[in-house]
Amino acid sequence: NRNINFFNIHLEAFREKNRMVQSEMLVDEINNLENKDNVIIAGDFNSLPPYAKQKKGFWDEPETDFTTDRTIQNMLNIEDIQDIIKEEDYKQNEESYLTFFSLKPTRRLDYIFYGINGFRLIEGQIVSSAQTLSDHLPVWARFSPLLK
Numbered sequence: 001n002r003n004i005n006f007f008n009i010h011l012e013a014f015r016e017k018n019r020m021v022q023s024e025m026l027v028d029e030i031n032n033l034e035n036k037d038n039v040i041i042a043g044d045f046n047s048l049p050p051y052a053k054q055k056k057g058f059w060d061e062p063e064t065d066f067t068t069d070r071t072i073q074n075m076l077n078i079e080d081i082q083d084i085i086k087e088e089d090y091k092q093n094e095e096s097y098l099t100f101f102s103l104k105p106t107r108r109l110d111y112i113f114y115g116i117n118g119f120r121l122i123e124g125q126i127v128s129s130a131q132t133l134s135d136h137l138p139v140w141a142r143f144s145p146l147l148k
Contacts, residue, residue, distance in 0.1 A: 002038055002145070009043030016069050019046060023071040027078060036080055037118030037146075044136060046109050047071035051087055053094055058106045066107075075113055084112045084124035084141045097126055099137040112141045119143040 009026065012018040023045070030039060048055060048066045050073045056065040076083065090097050090108075098105030105128075112124060124141030131137075 005039045007041040013046040023074045037115045039115040042112040110139045
């Protein structure tokens with residue numbers, strides 16, 4: 001019996017400067033919440049995790065370069081907010097977490113972050129079987145509320 005602050009995100013795809021401004025605005029919005037425990041942020045961030053192996057030279061967009069992009073790092077720096085995909089899991093099997101281009105994924109652009117003091121992550125994953133439903137593969141997660 002509580003309110004959940006849910007953010008559905010689609011950040012700028014082609015201009016890093018715009019995406020950084022958008023991500024900073026999002027971080028400010030989250031940090032200004034009265035209670036970050038009950039927050040879920042999900043969507044297309046159009047940015048790579050800072051620990052991605054490849055950051056430029058993609059076959060489908062050779063001009064795209066994420067080497068200086070800090071969008072996801074900004075999200076990971078928010079206190080008590082966590083990505084459903086842990087860094088160590090991603091590093092061990094990066095290919096299973098890529099979401100774009102859906103038929104032959106080369107990078108992860110889609111995320112779900114949540115308040116670790118409000119939710120317990122039960123499971124979450126990339127739906128690689130979705131293939132042509134979109135140009136991105138969907139990400140899903142199941143949570144249970146933490147009772148206080």
